[in-house]
Amino acid sequence: MKxxxxxxxxxxxxxxxxxxxxxxxxxxxxxxxxxxNPPMNGDDxxxxxxxxxxxxGLENLSLTSNFDQDTQMALAKFQSLNNVGTxxxxxxxxxxxxxxxxxxxxxxxxxxxxxxxxxxKVHVPVYKNRSIxxxxxxxxxxxxxxxTFPVRTHGQNDNVTGLAENEFCEDGSTPTGxxxxxxxxxEPDPISFGPYPINRAVQGITGNAAIVIxxxxxxxxxxxxxxPDWTPSQPMPNSHGCVHGHPSDIxxxxxxxxxxxxxxxxxxxxxxxxxxxxxQGILSIELID
Ligand SMILES: *[C@@H]1O[C@H](CO)[C@@H](O)[C@H](O)[C@H]1NC(C)=O
Ligand SMILES: *[C@@H]1O[C@H](CO)[C@@H](O)[C@H](O)[C@H]1NC(C)=O
Ligand SMILES: *[C@@H]1O[C@H](CO)[C@@H](O)[C@H](O)[C@H]1NC(C)=O
Numbered sequence: 380m381k382x383x384x385x386x387x388x389x390x391x392x393x394x395x396x397x398x399x400x401x402x403x404x405x406x407x408x409x410x411x412x413x414x415x416n417p418p419m420n421g422d423d424x425x426x427x428x429x430x431x432x433x434x435x436g437l438e439n440l441s442l443t444s445n446f447d448q449d450t451q452m453a454l455a456k457f458q459s460l461n462n463v464g465t466x467x468x469x470x471x472x473x474x475x476x477x478x479x480x481x482x483x484x485x486x487x488x489x490x491x492x493x494x495x496x497x498x499x500k501v502h503v504p505v506y507k508n509r510s511i512x513x514x515x516x517x518x519x520x521x522x523x524x525x526x527t528f529p530v531r532t533h534g535q536n537d538n539v540t541g542l543a544e545n546e547f548c549e550d551g552s553t554p555t556g557x558x559x560x561x562x563x564x565x566e567p568d569p570i571s572f573g574p575y576p577i578n579r580a581v582q583g584i585t586g587n588a589a590i591v592i593x594x595x596x597x598x599x600x601x602x603x604x605x606x607p608d609w610t611p612s613q614p615m616p617n618s619h620g621c622v623h624g625h626p627s628d629i630x631x632x633x634x635x636x637x638x639x640x641x642x643x644x645x646x647x648x649x650x651x652x653x654x655x656x657x658x659q660g661i662l663s664i665e666l667i668d
Contacts, residue, residue, distance in 0.1 A: 402472060403472065403539065404472055404475050405472075405475055405476055405479055405545075406537075406544060406545070406547070406548040406549070406551070407422070407423050407426050407545075407547040407548055407549070407595075408423050408426075408427070408470065408475040408479075409423065410423070411469060411470060411471060412424060412427065412446050412454075412469065412470035413446065413451070413467075413468070413469040413470070414446060414447070414448060414450075414451045414468065414469075415446070418445040418446050418447050419445070419446040420444055420445050420446070421444060422444070422594075422595045424443075424444050424445065424446050424450070425442055425444040425590070425594075425595070426547050426590060426591070426595070427450070427454075427470060427478070428440055428441070428442045428443065428444070428450055428453075429442060429590045430478050430479070430482040430483070431450070431453045431454065431457060431478070431482070433482040433485075434453075434456070434457050434460065434481075434482065436456065437453045437456060437457065440453045450468075451468035451469075452468060454468045454469070454470060454474070455467065455468035457474070457478065458474055461477055461481065463477060479545060479547075483545060483546065483547070483587070484666065485555055485556055485585070485586035485587045485666075486586075487555050487556045487557065487585055487586035487587075487664075487665055487666070488665060489502055489557075489663045489665045491522075492522070493518065493520055493522060493661055494661060497520060497559075497658075497659065497660055497661045498519070498520050498636075498640050498641070498642050498659045498660060499517060499518060499519055499520065499525075499560075499636060499640055499642060499659070499660040499661070500517075500518045500520075500522075500660060500661040500662075500663060501515055501516070501517050501518075501560060501578070501601065501632075501660065501661070501662050501663070502515065502516045502518070502663045502665070503515045503530055503532065503553075503622060503662070503663065503664045503665070504665055504666075504667045505532050505552075505553070505555065505664060505665065505666055505667065506666075506667065506668050507666065507668055509531070509532050509533035509534070509543055509552045509553075510531075510533055510543075510614070512529045512530065512531045512614060512615065513529070513530060513531075513532075513667075514527050514528065514529055514530075515527065515528055515529075515530040515622070515624070517632055517635065519639075519640055520640075525635050525639070526628070526631055526632060526635060528624055528625065528628035528631070528632070529615075529624070529625065529628070530601070530615075530622050530623060530624050531614065531615040531616075531617075531618070531622070531623045532552055532553035532618070532622050532623075532664070533552060533617045533618065534548070534550050534551040534552045534553065534617060534618055534619060534620045535548075535550040535551065535617055535618075535619060536617065546587045546591070547587070547590070547591060547595075549596065549619075549620075550619040550620055551620060552620065553599060553618070553620055553621065553622055553664060554583070554586070554587040554588045554590075554591055554592060554596070554599070554620075554664065555586050555587050555588065555664045555665060555666050556583055556584070556585050556586020556587050556588030556589055556663075556664060557583075557584040557585045557586060557588065557589075557661065557662070557663050558580045558581065558582060558583045558584055558588040558589075558592050558661070558662050558664075559580070559581040559582045559584065559658035559660070559661060559662075560578050560579065560580055560581065560601075560658060560659075560660035560661055560662040561578065561579050561581055561645055561654075561656060561658040561659055561660060562576055562577075562578055562633065562636050562637070562642050562643070562644050562645060562659065562660070563576060563577055563578070563579050563600075563644070563645050563646070563647040563648065564576055564644055564645070564646055564647045565577065565647070566600075566602065566647065566649075569604075569605055570604060570605045570606075570607075571604050572600070572602045572603070572604060573602050573603035573604050573605065573626055573629055574605075575602075575603065575626075575629050575630045575633050576633040576637070576644045577600045577601065577602040577629075577633075577647070578600060578601040578602075578632070578660065578662070579598075579599070579600050579647075579648070579654075580592050580593070580599040580600070580601075580662055581593065581654045581658045582654070582658070586664075588664070593650070593652060593654070596620060597650040597652065598619075598620070598621075598650045599620050599621055599622075600621045600622070601621065601622040601624060601629070601632070601662070602621055602622075602623070602624070602629060603623065603624050603625060603626045603628075603629040603630075604616070604623070604626075605626075611625050611626075611627075622662075622664075636660075642659050642660070643659065
């Protein structure tokens with residue numbers, strides 16, 4: 380009797396695992412989205428609407444953060460164009476996976492310039508495989524190269540799939556695009572963030588950064604750390620969306636900014652919104668493969 384009971388439990392547990400893995404939405408999505416009255420609302424819907432506008436013919440969809448009738452129609456159109464197997468206009472797991480696969484890339488290309496009014500620019504090329512470290516460049520406002528240094532923009536991995544979380548997830552890869560950037564005093568935790576002033580991504584201007592920074596993802600920084608057991612000959616660790624650099628380089632960046640370019644070290648806002656300082660720099664993150 381006891382044995383049968385245990386077997387039944389094991390079978391039920393297995394069914395539950397299989398069902399729940401099939402039902403798992405890829406972040407930033409976590410729920411079925413459909414037209415309701417009153418409408419569903421949230422950041423996931425804002426991201427969905429933003430991604431839908433990348434499909435030809437859906438460019439004018441309004442970014443309301445509400446799952447309204449226009450969103451249902453746009454989603455149904457996306458489903459029919461891509462043969463999802465339904466044209467219900469409801470976001471299910473398959474549609475969520477497909478829209479992330481097809482519409483996540485922003486096509487952002489660095490224009491080799493710096494918008495007027497900014498004292499510096501950091502350019503970061505990235506590969507789809509964020510485990511590959513790349514060389515960032517620090518420029519002054521006349522686009523003179525002041526420093527080149529290795530960086531890593533890999534966020535957290537998904538616990539279940541083991542794959543890198545995408546740019547729209549809370550702790551995923553650093554988003555691509557153009558964004559304002561500012562020098563802030565050090566974070567209080569030198570183990571995780573290093574002892575030096577950090578640079579904070581403040582406001583996305585174009586690309587994926589414009590969708591999520593900082594209305595949805597805040598605390599995207601460029602920093603280092605006193606990472607346990609790490610030496611500069613090793614790859615840098617995964618971040619929670621930040622740009623990681625070596626301690627000597629992050630120190631040099633803040634030294635160049637504050638002593639050569641007269642960039643002020645602003646009191647760290649620790650992500651409080653709205654950002655209270657005028658950003659002094661620009662961060663440009665560009666996919667190169
Ligand atoms: C989007 O809006 C623009 C400007 O109003 C208009 O010219 C264009 O035809 C619209 N596109 C679609 C697909 O509706
Ligand atoms: C991504 O890059 C890392 C570091 O170069 C490499 O070890 C890994 O195999 C790559 N992953 C894929 C899927 O290519
Ligand atoms: C993933 O793992 C981390 C660290 O172990 C844990 O804090 C987090 O809650 C896990 N997330 C999920 C969705 O299981």
